[in-house]
Amino acid sequence: MTEGIQVERFDVVVVGAGLAGLQATRLLARGGARVLLVERKNSVEDSVHTTGIFVRRTLEDFDLPRECLGPPVRRVKLYSPARRAQVLESGHDEFRVGRMGRLYERMLEECLDARAAWSPATRYAGLEGARDFESGGGVVVRLERAGVERRVAARFIIGGDGARSRVARDLGLDENREWIVGVEDVFRGVPPEGEPCFHCFLDPRLAPGYLAWVVCDGEETHVGVGGYAQDFDPARALEEFRAEMARRFDFTRARRVERRGGRIPVGGVLKRIVCRRGLLVGDAAGAVSPLTAGGLDPCMRLSSHAAEVVARYLSTGDEAALARYSGARFRSRFLSRLWMRRALSSVRSPALLEAACALSRRAPFDSFARHVFFGRGSFPDAAPARPSLKAGESGAAV
C-alpha cells in the first residue's frame, strides 16, 4: 500500500498533547523510541480544560515539578443543598492544584529533550487504508497542518486525543458514551479565608449528578460546576453559582484569568482499548474515576503502563505484550464506583440529597465521605514504567 510513497517513519505516533499523551511520549522517547507527538492546538498551554487537582497518591508516586503545583490542600468542606457544611480535615497534604499550562510545557520540554518530534497546530485526520494494515501491523497516519496534508508511517499509534477520540473510532476500539460536562472560572486575587480549602457543593439543581466547587489554595481560586449536560445549562449554572459565591468569598479585587470547560467521560474504563495497530490512553480510554470524575491520576498511571507495553511490543513483536493492556481488567476495579455513579446520577431531589448529607455527617457514615475524598484507591497500579527499545530497533518498517 505504501510502496513507492515517500513518507516519514516513526516507531510511534501519539495523538494529543494532554497529560496522557505527554506522559506516554516522554517515557517512550526516553526509552529510545522514535516518537512523533501531534497536537491540534498551537501550544499546550492553550485551552486547558481541567481544574488540575492532583490527589496525594499521584503526588507521592510521580515526580511532578513543585513549581508547577499550587500550595497543598488538607481541608474539604462538603455542603448539602441547604448549604450545611461538613468539614473534613486530613493530617496529610491531600491535594495540589496544578499550574497546568506550565506543567504541560515542562513535560513537552522533557519530550523534546528525549528527542521526540513535535508537531503543534496539526490535526490528526485519520488512518489511511486502515483495513489493509489489519494483517501487516503498522499504520499510515494522515495529518493536516494549515490546510496542508502530510502522511507519516508508524509501527504503532497512541490515541491520547481526549473524551471524543477519533483514533478510537478509526482503530475500531470502544468509544465513550457517558459524559458529564464541567465549566469553571479561574481567578487570581481572591484573599484566602484561612487554610487552603476544597469546597464541594452537592446541589442537583446547580450541578445535576455531580458537584459545584470552589478550590482556593491561596494563589488561585477555581469556581466551577459540573453535571449531566441534558439536565442543566452549564454556563447559566456557573453564573448563578458565582453570584452566590461572591457573597461567601471576597471577589472585589479578583481578576478572572481563564475559563475552562469540557466533557468528562464517566462510564468507566472502556473494555477494548488496544489492538495490534494502536491503543488508547487517558480520557480516550475512559480512564476517569466514575464517581469523582478525577482523570489526572489515571492519565499518569495508564500512560506509564501503555509506554511499557508498547516498548515491549515494538522490541519483541510479541502480541502477548499488548494483551496485558486490558481495559476489561481495569474496569472490574471500578465496579463499585460505577454503581455509586448510577446512584448519584439518579438523585435529583434536593430533599433526598439533604437527608443523605445529614446521614454522612454522623458516625459511622462520616467515614464514607473521608474515604471518597482522602481514600487512596485510584486507578489500578500498573507495573513501574521502564520502557526501552534495544539499540538499532528504532525506525518503522511499514
Ligand SMILES: Cc1cc2nc3c(=O)[nH]c(=O)nc-3n(C[C@H](O)[C@H](O)[C@H](O)COP(=O)(O)OP(=O)(O)OC[C@H]3O[C@@H](n4cnc5c(N)ncnc54)[C@H](O)[C@@H]3O)c2cc1C
Ligand atoms: C472542567 C474539568 C475539570 C476537571 N478537573 C479535574 C481535576 O481537578 N482533577 C482530575 O483528576 N481530573 C479533572 N478533570 C478530568 C481530567 O482533566 C481529564 O481526565 C484529563 O485532563 C484528560 O487528559 P487527556 O490527556 O486524556 O485528554 P485531554 O487533556 O483532553 O487532551 C487531549 C488532547 O488531544 C488533542 N486532540 C484531540 N483531537 C485531536 C486531533 N484530531 N488531532 C490532534 N490533536 C487532537 C486536544 O487538543 C488535547 O490537547 C477535569 C475535567 C474537566 C472537563
